[in-house]
Amino acid sequence: MAIPPPEQPERNSPQTAQYIFEAKIPRITATLPDIQSLPRTLGxxxxxxxxxxxxxxxxxxxxxxxxxxxxxxxxxxxxxxxxxxxxxxxxxxxxxxxxxxxxxxxxxxxxxxxxxxxxxxxxxxxxxxxxxxxxxxxxxxxxxxxxxxxxxxxxxxxxxxxxxxxxxxxxxxxxxxxxxxxxxxxxxxxxxxxxxxxxxxxxxxxxxLWLLPWNHPATQPLLWHEQPLFYSFTILAFLGLNHPLFMGSEVHEGQAGxxxxxxxxxxxxxxxxxxxxxxxxxxxxxxxxxxxxxxxxxxxxxxxxxxxxxxxxxxxxxxxxxxxxxxxxxxxxxxxxxxxxxxxxxxxxxxxxxxxxxxxxxxxxxxxxxxxxxxxxxxxxxxxxxxxxxxxxxxxxxxEIMLASSFVLLLCSTSLFFTLPIILSFNRAKGKNIASAANYKRLVLTAIALLGTGATLVAIWATLTQSWVAGLSNEHWGSIILMVVFIMLILGWLCGEMPRLSVLLSDQKRVTRSEKTLREQLQEAYQQQGVLLLELEKLYREQAFAATIDPVTELPNHRAVMSYIDATLARAQAEHSSFIIMFIDLDHFKSVNDQWGHRAGDTILYEVAQRLHANLHQEDVIGRYGGEEFALICTNSDLPTTRKRARQLCTILAERPFLCSVRDNTYEISVTASIGIAAYPRHGTTRDALIEQADRAMYRAKQKGRNCICCSS
The missing domain is CATH 1.20.1740.10 (Amino acid/polyamine transporter I)
Incomplete structure (x- = not known):
C-alpha cells in the first residue's frame, strides 16, 4: 500500500511565483558605468x-x-x-x-x-x-x-x-x-x-623713512591717481584661496579629513x-x-x-x-x-x-x-x-586682455561663493547650520561675506573701467573685456551644455535598452511559466518521495512506518478494531556485510524487500524500520492467520538463496529471518507499547534459534 505524500503548496501561490522569478530570471538594473574614485593621498x-x-x-x-x-x-x-x-x-x-x-x-x-x-x-x-x-x-x-x-x-x-x-x-x-x-x-x-x-x-x-608716501620721489604722480586699479591688482594677487578645495575628494579620510x-x-x-x-x-x-x-x-x-x-x-x-x-x-x-x-x-x-x-x-x-x-x-x-x-x-x-578677462570671470564666481553664507542665513530650509547658530555669529558671518562680496565688485568695476594697457583707452578696454567675458560665458554654456546633453541622451538610451531587455526577458518568462510550474510540482513530488521512501529497499522508511502506525492506531481506536505489527529481522546479517561488503548487503536488503512486498495483502503495509529490520502492519487479520503468514514469509526467505555479484562473480547467499508479533489491543494500546512488545517477541525468536516466529505473551 502506498503512503500518500505530504501536502503540496498551492500551484499558483505567491510563494511559487516568487521562487520561479528569483531562481530563473536574472534581475536587470539600468546601471551607469562604474566611475573610479581618486586616491586619497593629500593632507x-x-x-x-x-x-x-x-x-x-x-x-x-x-x-x-x-x-x-x-x-x-x-x-x-x-x-x-x-x-x-x-x-x-x-x-x-x-x-x-x-x-x-x-x-x-x-x-x-x-x-x-x-x-x-x-x-x-x-x-x-x-x-x-x-x-x-x-x-x-x-x-x-x-x-x-x-x-x-x-x-x-x-x-x-x-x-x-x-x-x-x-x-x-x-x-x-x-x-x-x-x-x-x-x-x-x-x-x-x-x-x-x-x-x-x-x-x-x-x-x-x-x-x-623714505618708504612713507610723503617722502617717496614718485609720490606726486601716484598719490591719488588710479587708486581702484591698484586695489584690483591687489585682489588679483590674492585670488584663488578656494582652489585647493577642488582636491577635497583626494584628502585623507574623506569629508571628515x-x-x-x-x-x-x-x-x-x-x-x-x-x-x-x-x-x-x-x-x-x-x-x-x-x-x-x-x-x-x-x-x-x-x-x-x-x-x-x-x-x-x-x-x-x-x-x-x-x-x-x-x-x-x-x-x-x-x-x-x-x-x-x-x-x-x-x-x-x-x-x-x-x-x-x-x-x-x-x-x-x-x-x-x-x-x-x-x-x-x-x-x-x-x-x-x-x-x-x-x-x-x-x-x-x-x-593683459586675457589675464584681465579671466580675472573678471573668476571674480564673478568668487563673489557668488561669498554670497552663499548670506543666502543660507536668510533661507532656514537650506541654511540649517547657520539657523541653529547664535544670532551674533550669523550676523558676523554675513557681514564678513558682504565685505568680501563688496571687495570683488569693486575689483570688477575697477578692472572694467581702467585700462591695464597704456595705449588703450578706458572705454575701449572695458568694451573689449566685456566682449571677451561674454564670449567666454557663451562658449562655457555651449561647450558645457553639449556634453551634458550628450550624457543625458546616452543615459536615456542605456535605460531604454535595459528596459527593453527586461521586457523581453519578462515576456519569455511568462511564456515559460507553465513549464516552470510543472517543474516545480515535479520537484515537490520528488522531495516528498525522498522524504518517505528508503533509498536502498524502495520501501517506506522509518519515518513513514511510524506515521502509518499512528494513523492505523487512531483508526482502530475510533472503529474499535484490531491490527497486528510484525517485526522481521534478518539473522546474522552483520556477517553478510563483513564477508561480502556493504554493496552486497544492500543488494540482499533490496531483494528481501521485493520478496516481502510481493507476498503482501492489499491492505498491508511493509517498511524498513532500520538496519536489517522490517516492520509489517496487518489490518483485518487475527493472530492465528498472522502466525501462518509469518511462517510463510520465513519460508519464502529461506527456501531460495539470494544471488549477489561481487567482483564480477555471482554468489548464492542464504538469509533467514526471525519474526516477532504484537497485536492491538491485546498486547498494547499505544504505539510505543506495541513496538516494544513486537521487538521483544522478535528477540525471543532469535533466542530460540532464529528462523522462527514468536508472538508477544
Missing amino acids: TRDLVVFLIFDIIVLSFAMLMQLAGPFALLYWLIGTCTFFLPGAVVFYWLARHLPGQGSPYVWLKSVFNPVLGFTITFSIWLTSMLYTSTSLQEAIIYFRMLKPAWLYTSSQQGLLMILMLFLATAISCLPLARLKHLLFIACLGYGALYIILGASALWRLQHGV LRRASKYIWWGAAIIPFLYLLALVGAAAWTPVVSRNETQAAIELWINAFGPVVTFPATLVLGLADIFQAVIFMVLFSRLLITLAQHHRLPPAFARINAAGVPVFTMLVQAFTILVVMVIGFIFIPSLFESGNNAIEIERTTH
Missing part, C-alpha cells in the same frame, strides 16, 4: 603647497608696486577686505557644506544642478584662459634670455608646445609623487622671497600675505619706480638687488615658477571636470583614471584647450598685425 601640508603656487606670483607683486609706496597700503586693505574674509567664508563652506570642496555640489545644493553645472564649467573654461597666461608669461621670461631665438611665431609656437608638454607631463605624475616634488619646489620658491625680503631690510636699514585639512586656509592666510609683503618691501627697496611691464619689472628687481650676474638664473627660476603654476592650475581645475563626470554631467571618460590614479584623458583635454587658446591669443592674433616690436606689443596686449 593639510599638500593643500598649503597648492595654495602657495596658485596665488604667489612675483609679477603680481610688481603690479601692486605700481602704486609706489602706497603698495603696502593696498596690500593691507586687500588683505583685510578680501583675503581674510575669503579665508573665513571658504573655511566655513569647507566645514559645513557637503561635497568635499566641490563648487558644483555647493551651488547645486543652494541653487539648482543646471546653474551649478554652468558656473562650474565656466570656471573651468576660464581657468584654461588663466593657465595660458601663466605659460605665456613663462615664454616672455625665456624670451628675455635669448630675444633673437624667440622672435618668430614658429619659434614661439615650438617653445609653447614644449612648455605645454612639460606642464602636462608633470601634471600627469601620480599625485603621491607630485606632491613631494611640489613641496620641494615650494620650499625653494618661498626661499627666494625670504632672500628678497632680507636683502631689502639690509638695503633699508639706514633709510626706512577635509574638515581638518581645511585649516590650510589659515596657514595660507599667514604665509601668503607675508611673502607678498617681502616682495613689496624688496620692490620698494630696489625698484622704487616700477615699469608697466610686470614681467620685466620682476627681472629688474633681481638685477638691482644682486647685479647682472643673476639675470639668467632669476629669469630661469621665474619662468619655471610660471610653469609650476600652470601645473597647479591643470591639476586643480581638472578636478572640476572629474566632479561633473562623477555627477553624470559630463561623459564618464572625464572621470576615468589610470592605474596610478591619474586622470590622463582629462589632462590631455585641458592641454589641447590651452594650446588652442594660446595659438589664437598669442600667435594668430599678433600675426594679423605688423611684425617686429608692434607684434610683440600686440602679444603683450593680448596677454
Whole structure:
C-alpha cells in the first residue's frame, strides 16, 4: 500500500511565483558605468603647497608696486577686505557644506544642478584662459634670455608646445609623487622671497623713512591717481584661496579629513600675505619706480638687488615658477571636470583614471584647450598685425586682455561663493547650520561675506573701467573685456551644455535598452511559466518521495512506518478494531556485510524487500524500520492467520538463496529471518507499547534459534 505524500503548496501561490522569478530570471538594473574614485593621498601640508603656487606670483607683486609706496597700503586693505574674509567664508563652506570642496555640489545644493553645472564649467573654461597666461608669461621670461631665438611665431609656437608638454607631463605624475616634488619646489620658491625680503631690510636699514608716501620721489604722480586699479591688482594677487578645495575628494579620510585639512586656509592666510609683503618691501627697496611691464619689472628687481650676474638664473627660476603654476592650475581645475563626470554631467571618460590614479584623458583635454587658446591669443592674433616690436606689443596686449578677462570671470564666481553664507542665513530650509547658530555669529558671518562680496565688485568695476594697457583707452578696454567675458560665458554654456546633453541622451538610451531587455526577458518568462510550474510540482513530488521512501529497499522508511502506525492506531481506536505489527529481522546479517561488503548487503536488503512486498495483502503495509529490520502492519487479520503468514514469509526467505555479484562473480547467499508479533489491543494500546512488545517477541525468536516466529505473551 502506498503512503500518500505530504501536502503540496498551492500551484499558483505567491510563494511559487516568487521562487520561479528569483531562481530563473536574472534581475536587470539600468546601471551607469562604474566611475573610479581618486586616491586619497593629500593632507593639510599638500593643500598649503597648492595654495602657495596658485596665488604667489612675483609679477603680481610688481603690479601692486605700481602704486609706489602706497603698495603696502593696498596690500593691507586687500588683505583685510578680501583675503581674510575669503579665508573665513571658504573655511566655513569647507566645514559645513557637503561635497568635499566641490563648487558644483555647493551651488547645486543652494541653487539648482543646471546653474551649478554652468558656473562650474565656466570656471573651468576660464581657468584654461588663466593657465595660458601663466605659460605665456613663462615664454616672455625665456624670451628675455635669448630675444633673437624667440622672435618668430614658429619659434614661439615650438617653445609653447614644449612648455605645454612639460606642464602636462608633470601634471600627469601620480599625485603621491607630485606632491613631494611640489613641496620641494615650494620650499625653494618661498626661499627666494625670504632672500628678497632680507636683502631689502639690509638695503633699508639706514633709510626706512623714505618708504612713507610723503617722502617717496614718485609720490606726486601716484598719490591719488588710479587708486581702484591698484586695489584690483591687489585682489588679483590674492585670488584663488578656494582652489585647493577642488582636491577635497583626494584628502585623507574623506569629508571628515577635509574638515581638518581645511585649516590650510589659515596657514595660507599667514604665509601668503607675508611673502607678498617681502616682495613689496624688496620692490620698494630696489625698484622704487616700477615699469608697466610686470614681467620685466620682476627681472629688474633681481638685477638691482644682486647685479647682472643673476639675470639668467632669476629669469630661469621665474619662468619655471610660471610653469609650476600652470601645473597647479591643470591639476586643480581638472578636478572640476572629474566632479561633473562623477555627477553624470559630463561623459564618464572625464572621470576615468589610470592605474596610478591619474586622470590622463582629462589632462590631455585641458592641454589641447590651452594650446588652442594660446595659438589664437598669442600667435594668430599678433600675426594679423605688423611684425617686429608692434607684434610683440600686440602679444603683450593680448596677454593683459586675457589675464584681465579671466580675472573678471573668476571674480564673478568668487563673489557668488561669498554670497552663499548670506543666502543660507536668510533661507532656514537650506541654511540649517547657520539657523541653529547664535544670532551674533550669523550676523558676523554675513557681514564678513558682504565685505568680501563688496571687495570683488569693486575689483570688477575697477578692472572694467581702467585700462591695464597704456595705449588703450578706458572705454575701449572695458568694451573689449566685456566682449571677451561674454564670449567666454557663451562658449562655457555651449561647450558645457553639449556634453551634458550628450550624457543625458546616452543615459536615456542605456535605460531604454535595459528596459527593453527586461521586457523581453519578462515576456519569455511568462511564456515559460507553465513549464516552470510543472517543474516545480515535479520537484515537490520528488522531495516528498525522498522524504518517505528508503533509498536502498524502495520501501517506506522509518519515518513513514511510524506515521502509518499512528494513523492505523487512531483508526482502530475510533472503529474499535484490531491490527497486528510484525517485526522481521534478518539473522546474522552483520556477517553478510563483513564477508561480502556493504554493496552486497544492500543488494540482499533490496531483494528481501521485493520478496516481502510481493507476498503482501492489499491492505498491508511493509517498511524498513532500520538496519536489517522490517516492520509489517496487518489490518483485518487475527493472530492465528498472522502466525501462518509469518511462517510463510520465513519460508519464502529461506527456501531460495539470494544471488549477489561481487567482483564480477555471482554468489548464492542464504538469509533467514526471525519474526516477532504484537497485536492491538491485546498486547498494547499505544504505539510505543506495541513496538516494544513486537521487538521483544522478535528477540525471543532469535533466542530460540532464529528462523522462527514468536508472538508477544
